[in-house]
Amino acid sequence: MSFGTGIWSNFSKRSTSLTVSSNKIKQGLLNAGLPFGPATLRKRSSRIKYSPPIGLSTVYPLAYEILELESTQIYKILSRQANELSMEQKEELLVRAEYHNPEVVFKSHFQTNSLDRTQPVYRRYLREKWENHDKMLLMQRLESLHAIPDTLSTLDPRCDVVLRFPHNNVHTTVEPGQLLSSNVTKKPPSLEVVEFDPIPDDLYTVLIVNPDTPDLENDTFSTTLHWALRNVPLSSSDISIDALKLQECPERELVSYLPPVPDKNAPVNRLVVWVFRQNQKELTDSEVAREFFDIRGFVAQHSLTAVGAHIWRSGWDRNVPNVRDMYGLPKGRVFHRVRR
Amino acid sequence: MFKTYSSALPQSLSRGLVGATRQTPTPFIQFVRGKRTKKYDLSPAAQKLITQLSVLSASRKQPKMLKLCPEDFVKHNTVQEAYKLITRKRKKAENEKLKQQYESMKLACEDLSKVSPELFEAANKREVSKRFSLELRVPTNYPPNVPWYYDYTPESPEDKK
Numbered sequence: 001m002s003f004g005t006g007i008w009s010n011f012s013k014r015s016t017s018l019t020v021s022s023n024k025i026k027q028g029l030l031n032a033g034l035p036f037g038p039a040t041l042r043k044r045s046s047r048i049k050y051s052p053p054i055g056l057s058t059v060y061p062l063a064y065e066i067l068e069l070e071s072t073q074i075y076k077i078l079s080r081q082a083n084e085l086s087m088e089q090k091e092e093l094l095v096r097a098e099y100h101n102p103e104v105v106f107k108s109h110f111q112t113n114s115l116d117r118t119q120p121v122y123r124r125y126l127r128e129k130w131e132n133h134d135k136m137l138l139m140q141r142l143e144s145l146h147a148i149p150d151t152l153s154t155l156d157p158r159c160d161v162v163l164r165f166p167h168n169n170v171h172t173t174v175e176p177g178q179l180l181s182s183n184v185t186k187k188p189p190s191l192e193v194v195e196f197d198p199i200p201d202d203l204y205t206v207l208i209v210n211p212d213t214p215d216l217e218n219d220t221f222s223t224t225l226h227w228a229l230r231n232v233p234l235s236s237s238d239i240s241i242d243a244l245k246l247q248e249c250p251e252r253e254l255v256s257y258l259p260p261v262p263d264k265n266a267p268v269n270r271l272v273v274w275v276f277r278q279n280q281k282e283l284t285d286s287e288v289a290r291e292f293f294d295i296r297g298f299v300a301q302h303s304l305t306a307v308g309a310h311i312w313r314s315g316w317d318r319n320v321p322n323v324r325d326m327y328g329l330p331k332g333r334v335f336h337r338v339r340r
Numbered sequence: 341m342f343k344t345y346s347s348a349l350p351q352s353l354s355r356g357l358v359g360a361t362r363q364t365p366t367p368f369i370q371f372v373r374g375k376r377t378k379k380y381d382l383s384p385a386a387q388k389l390i391t392q393l394s395v396l397s398a399s400r401k402q403p404k405m406l407k408l409c410p411e412d413f414v415k416h417n418t419v420q421e422a423y424k425l426i427t428r429k430r431k432k433a434e435n436e437k438l439k440q441q442y443e444s445m446k447l448a449c450e451d452l453s454k455v456s457p458e459l460f461e462a463a464n465k466r467e468v469s470k471r472f473s474l475e476l477r478v479p480t481n482y483p484p485n486v487p488w489y490y491d492y493t494p495e496s497p498e499d500k501k
Contacts, residue, residue: 028411038409052412060415063422070425100421106414 002061003030006068007075008101017116020103029102032057040110064102071097091198094120117236120198127196130160138309141177147272147311150211151223151295161275161308162192166243176311179268182319185312186326188227188257190242193234193275193308201235203278205304209295210260212269214335225293226271228255230283255288259323260314265335268315276304 003009009030011019020026024039038050074097078090085093098104098121108115108125115122135157142148148155163174167184174180174189193204208227215222229252232241246253262269276299283302299306316332324332380387393401408416453460 025411029414034409034411038411040410050409053406053408053416056412056415056419059419063415063419066422066425067418100418102414102418105417106410109414110410 003064006065007072008068008103015116015119017119018098018101018104018121020106020111025106026103029106032061067100071101087198091120095124099124117194117239123196123198123236126160126194130194130196134160138176138311141311142272142309145177145270145311145313147211147270147309150270151209151272152274152299152306153296155306155309157308158195158197159275159308160192160194160196161273161310162194163189163273163310163312164191165189174310174312177313179313179315181317182259182261182314182323185271185314186259186323188243189273190240191273191275191310192240194239195234195236195307200280201233202280203230203282204232204234204241205230205276205278205283205302206232206241207274207276207295207298208257208271209274209293210269210271212262212267213291214263214266214333216339222291223293223295224258225255225288225290225295226260227257228253228288230254230285231278254283254285255290258290259327261320261324261327261329261332262314262316263333263335264316264320266316266333268313271312271314273310273312274306275308275310277307279303279305 007014008018020029022039024036027036028034028039034052037047038052041047041050074093078085078093078097082090098119101121104121104125108122112126112129115126117123117126138157138161139155142155164171165174165180165184166187166189191206206227206229207225210224210226211221213222213224229241229246231252232245234241260269260271274295281303285302288298298304320332324330382390406416449460449463452463
C-alpha cells in the first residue's frame, strides 16, 4: 500500500470534504517530500528559504501506511457491525478512523472556516478547540458577571453560541462579556448555534434578558425580556439564526427586539442570551410579558433545556437617545446619587 | 566591603596600600581601587561564560523550535501518532503475554496444591532473610554465552588466606 491507493484516497463511501481541495497542498501531503515546495507559505522568499526537516520524507510514508491500515480496520468493523453498534459508538469509530488522516488534520488546523460540520471528525476537532478556550471563557464570564445565578441557576454548555451585530457591515464576533456601545446593539443580532453532538434536528428557543432594569418601587432590579425567538429549526448543516431566517417565518419571533437603552448613571446592564433546545416540542405560547419577565418560570413551564449562552454588557452613552428615537421609546431617566 | 582600619594607621596613607604589605600585627582589609575582592571558585574562562549566559534571557537558551511549514507540521504529527500507535500496540501485547504467563503459573500452583499439598507447601515455604532462593538465576534479557561451568571447583579456604 502506498499513497493514493488506500482507504483515505477512496471517496466512493467517504465524503469528499475529507480531502484538501487545493491540489498543491494535497500533493504535498500525499507525497514523501513536497513536490510543489511549501505551497502554504505565502512569501516567495520564505518558500525559497524553506528546507524540510531531515529524515521526515523517509519516515512519513511508513507512518501514513500504518495509520491508514488502522483506519481500514476500523472501517471494516463499521461495515461488519453496522446494525449492532449504537449511534455514539458509530460516531466514535468514525472519528477514530479519520482523526489522524493528514488531510483531515490539515483542514481542521489550517482551514477551520470551511469545515464540513456533518462529518463527525470535524465536529470533534471543533469541539476540542471550543472546549480548550471559548467554553471556559464563556463560563468564566457568566460566573464573574453573575449572570449565573441571576438569570438561570447554572449551565452545562453543549453548543457554541456565536454572536454578531450587523452594525456598520462589520461582521466581527462578540466576545462574551464585552461592553458594547448602543450604536452596535441598535439592531437585532445574528446568532450561530454550533452543535457538537450527533443530535437529530431540533427546534430552538432564544431569549435575551436583562436582569438589571431598575425597579424603584421595590428598591431592586427586575428582569426585562429584550428578544424572544421560538421554534427555530437548526441542523448540523444550517446553524445560523439571522434576519433572513426570521423574515421567512415571522411567527418565530415571539417578542420583537428591544435594543438595550440603559438609563444615565444606572449601573452597566448585562444582557444574557440563552439558547434552549425544545426537545422536538412546538412552543405555542403567544402572551409573554416583556417587563418583569420570569425566565425560570418560562423555562420550567415549557420544559426547555439550556444548551448555550452568551453575554454582553451595555452602558449609557451619548447615542442612547438616538436609539430611543429610532424605536419610539420615551425619554430615558437620569439617576442621581440622592434619589429624587 | 569591609573597612577595618587599625588604630595605628594614619588615615592619609590608606589609599593604594594593602594591609598585608605593611608590618602590622593584626591582618586587616582595606579598600583598594580596582582590586578584585570577590572570591571565584571557577576559572576566569568558565566564570566569563557563566556571566555571558546569565545576561541572556531564558527563552534564548531554549533549543530552537522547529520551523515547519503547515504541511510538514502535519507530517511530523502523523509520524508521532504512528509511533504512538505502534508503541501502544507493543505494550498491550507485552502486558497480555505477562498476564497469560501469570495465569498459567497460578493454574500450575493450584494444580500442585490439589495433587500434592506437601509439595505445594515445600515449594512455597518462606525462607527467612532470603529474598531469592539460591537456585534462582538472576533474570537477564539473554542467556549467558557460557551457560554452565562444568569444571567449576569452589575455592578452598586456604587460597582465600
